[in-house]
Amino acid sequence: MLTLTLNKSLRRIFALLVLCMGLGFATSSVYAADEKSSQEQARSMTGDADLWRDIKAGKAGYSTYKGVDAGVLVNVAGNEGKELRNTYLKPVFAFAFVGVFAAFLVFYFVNGPATLSKGFSGKLVFRWSKADLWIHWILAISCLVLMLTGLVIMLGRHFIAPYVGDGIWAATIAFSKFSHDWSGPIFMVSWLVCVIKWMPLQTIKLYDLKWFLVVGGYINFGPFKGKHPDSGFANAGEKMWFWSLTIFGFCISVTGVMLVFPMLDLPRIWSMLALLIHGVSAVVIVAFTIVHIWMATVLSEGGMECMVSGYCDENWASQHHNLWYDEIKANGTLKYKE
Missing domain, CATH: 1.20.950.20 (Transmembrane di-heme cytochromes, Chain C)
Structure with missing residues (x-):
């Protein structure tokens, strides 16, 4: 009887540990995804800022129109x-x-x-x-x-x-x-x-x-x-x-x-x-x-x-x-x- 009670307690502790580990993995995955998304957003914002900085400085880009200064948006x-x-x-x-x-x-x-x-x-x-x-x-x-x-x-x-x-x-x-x-x-x-x-x-x-x-x-x-x-x-x-x-x-x-x-x-x-x-x-x-x-x-x-x-x-x-x-x-x- 004592052995049976002990086994049940051990199973419950093990289940609880598994549950905690699963929650930890899930939380870390969500955090990693959020961090990756934030990094990508930051890189996107940095890229946009650099792009507009170049445009305002008169830097030429690519355009399908081939006229003089066609690639320059800001003169x-x-x-x-x-x-x-x-x-x-x-x-x-x-x-x-x-x-x-x-x-x-x-x-x-x-x-x-x-x-x-x-x-x-x-x-x-x-x-x-x-x-x-x-x-x-x-x-x-x-x-x-x-x-x-x-x-x-x-x-x-x-x-x-x-x-x-x-x-x-x-x-x-x-x-x-x-x-x-x-x-x-x-x-x-x-x-x-x-x-x-x-x-x-x-x-x-x-x-x-x-x-x-x-x-x-x-x-x-x-x-x-x-x-x-x-x-x-x-x-x-x-x-x-x-x-x-x-x-x-x-x-x-x-x-x-x-x-x-x-x-x-x-x-x-x-x-x-x-x-x-x-x-x-x-x-x-x-x-x-x-x-x-x-x-x-x-x-x-x-x-x-x-x-x-x-x-x-x-x-x-x-x-x-x-x-x-x-x-x-x-x-x-x-x-x-x-």
Whole structure:
């Protein structure tokens, strides 16, 4: 009887041990599975983080489309270029338009125009041919159209779009883009003709430095008053304008072609670089164009007549371009308007 009771107790203890071992194995299996799942999830999250980090850094991946930069989801250069354009280029462009114009307006009211010290002589001297006038005005008009439409394209959303309806703004920006694109080729052709034809007249001379030192004789007060520096056919200011137009006109023409023709299929970094160079070149040309217009019109008595008729007053020639005037008198090429 005692033996039977002992055997039953041993069997129960053994069963209990087996049960405990089974529960232990089951628990450890569940824990191992959970740990494996957690590790796989962690690896997946780490992989996703690395993937998105690479994407945001502009790293190329695989794409079935084989175009330029097709495997790049995030254009880093484009984002950085857009930031530069919005943060720096737009304010500078606005200043080139408004600030330079306002500065010369203030200068005009304070200083007044550079008048002819001997007044008008009534004798008109030949200066520009009909071909020169045509080149000048075609270039000038196309340049002004590009300036105004470029202003709308770059800054219109800030000073036009908020104050007009969506329909008016859509029509305005579409017309500006169309006019900008089609004025470009006219500008480029006239620019090229201008550079080739007028470059021999724009060589830098030593006396041009003095022109800058006395501000071209345009100051009507202080120690600069009445100073009329030596100048050839083109004065130092006109030469600076010409070479600025030559250099930045080339930049704006090349980058304009890159931006207008999408079939070139350029890398995105090239397109953004072209956009930034185009904008910087536009800022320089806009600023110099405004200066040129002021200097040639309201700040220079008798200056506008030259580019309207091709003739200038004899006293204007002797005051503003004395070396050229003395030269044509000496070599017999001085020609008066009949």
